[in-house]
Amino acid sequence: MKIHNKLFLILFSFSFLLITSLVLLMQWSIGQGMIDYVNAKEVKALQPLVSQFAQRYQRDSSWRSFEGDERQFFRLVIQQLVDSQFVPDIPPRKREPHRQRLERSMALDRPVPPEHRLPPGHAADYALLDSHKKVIVGHYKSDLKYTDIPIELNDKVIGYLAVSKRKGLVDGYELDFLEQQTSYLWLIGLIALSCTLLITFLLARNLVGPVKQIAKGMHQLSQGNFEHQLKLKRHDEIGQLSEDYNTLALTLAHNEQVRKRWLANTSHELRTPIAILMGELEAMQLGVRPLSVENIRSANDEAHHLKRLIEDLHLLNSAELGGMHFTMQPLSIAELLLTVKQKYTTIFKNNAIELNITEFSEEITISADNTRLMQLFGNILMNAVHYAQCSKLQIAVTKVTSISQNYVVINIEDNGIGVEDEHLAHLFEYLYRVDDARNRQQGGSGLGLSLCQHIVHAHQGEIAAMRAPLGGLGIMIKLPMEY
Template identity: 35%
Template sequence: MEFEQRVMLLDANKHRIIGPPNHSDEVLYPIYSQGELIAYLGHIPQKSLVEATEVQFVEEFNFSLLWIWLVSCAVTLAVAYPWANSLIKTIEVFNKGVRQLAQGTYGSRVAIDRKDELGQLATDINHLATVLERNEQARQQWIADISHELRNPIAIMQAEVEAVQDGVRENNDSTIKSLHYNVTHLSHLVNDLYELSMSDIGALSYTKFEASPVALLEQCVDLYRDAFDEKRLSLLLIFRGDPDVMKNMSLQMDQNRIQQLFSNLLKNSLKYTDAGGGLEVVCSNTEDKQLVIEFNDSSPGLTDNDLGQVFERLYRVDPSRHRHTAGGAGLGLSICKSIAEAHGMTLTAGHSSLGGVSMKVVITWE
């Protein structure tokens, strides 16, 4: 509707003078002259775009928007579908691999070769599977070794008891001594296994007080001097530095456990060092607040491979250092490692300058 078709002029009695016919939507404005109403000016409000060009523009614009939306949807689907399909297949591979791990199939691997975050995730899952597989193999070996260690003394005791029952062997001091030997061996093994299991679950109790590790070491060395003399082994305690300073160095520790640590290391050298050799226990302190205690024994020594695994439970070393006495089930050094770590210490094995093995305990003060 053109502008002139929407404007009207009426007299004071609202008789139309000029303009379109009466319209229900028209709006009138009174006109006054010297305070007297003389006429009305009216118009019909515009409700929509009336210009053809404007209408055409709106229609074309809406049509363009529709096409843009359709094309955008088509392009999005064309790009997203292959990617989404690939992602779904990748997730299915992950799902299958993780499900197999959950079922205990630790030999399974996620076969995905990608260079993005999903590829890194696949690498991490495969690494986890490798660790789980190794742990399962270690657990199975652990059970087999424990069974072997328990079976031997039990089988010997059973055979000896049956021999006495059948009258093949007399029930004399020799028989009782043999039974006692195997019972002692079995008792030590069970106690060691118990301590390690308690350490694994964090239930191994430690009652810590302020104490000097060097003073405890001196006590342990003195206790083993006679045993070393009986085997014709020398036992030396050497201080590289001021002994009084080292003895005054103290920290929070469980004295019984630390004595057990030192005793196990002394006992280890006592059992495996050839007669005529010896053990040197060397104490030294460093400038970075560390106390180093080294147990250096003479031959026989260990190979590099044995040194790398000597702290593993029930690990069997070279026959030249094989177990000879009750309790030697390959758990002593594992217990030492657990005790050291519980006190913030480090325990490592290496070659000794005397031709045997060197066990190094490093204690750090905060």
């Protein structure tokens, strides 16, 4: 079953059960309230009879005149109820003759005619109880619940008139009212169910429709179509999910381009030195070129270039797989830069490059791997020596303080030929070259800056390339400081 149908079925079933339960509960509540109302109304109708019983007790000083005399007791009850709805078989126009015949029968002490007694289906039973709630006369059944109306004389309870509570309605306008309200309740419930059906359908479609689009987009991604974009104008979690999907698609497309360029560049970089090496060896083997020390040295240079390329590829692969190990320990930036200056002073002097390091008085300490940072600075500085054609190098250190973390920013700048803006964002990609022919001739593998990026990221830092104020290339390294 599709998710749309499941969601619709779940929402509608829940709404159906809820509305049906509410209708049944309201129907029971109204019915129970109406029964309680009828019982209270009957009790109120019998209040005058309670006064008569009190007067009879005052006259006789006891209940002995009622003991065993059910005929007299029920005649008084019928007489009191004859004008009410509780004797429903007597039409209003016949109630007055009925009352007269009843009074005559009582005066002559005759039995009440059958047609003047309580109807066989009458819903209530009546009994007269003494002050200890013992039955004097009437019907008092143990399986029924009774309302005991106290009979008082001189503020003292002398007995009770017990009226059984009805469990349902069999006649009267109350029953008609209850049936009418029941019909209205079911009609309202039917209308509510119809509205719920419509709302549930629209809600299920509104929720599942975007999910279907996202599922379709994911299928496109699985087929390698990274150009597919979702256009969902929503501001909820589904909208956020669609934005994440679009970001994922762009990232996969970018990674696919990088992967293709990586494969192309790798095959090209490996093919070039191998082709040169094989060509030189074949030329010497065929006697086209003499087997001299100079020709062997040329072939050996190509072999060394191929070896460096393979070693750099292995190192990058180790970094990607987490095989490049780092030993973090407190490291002074001042001592690190002093070591760098001492190590590369001779190289800079031979290439007529002036190195300036901005002095800073404050001691700055970071948690870093000294060997890897030396490798980082070595790659950047040697790139400047080999490719920048510069005469001046400058290293500046700045401390940046924020609420969450303190950073040290190291800017390395030169005054060389620089790099065009469109190349800056790609300098740290594998085997990316700004000038392929020149770089290859000078022996670079195109992997040095990629290694620099891995080293900086392993230190939880950032690295970026930019135009330097000196006119050449600038490398910004941002590393977190120890507190």
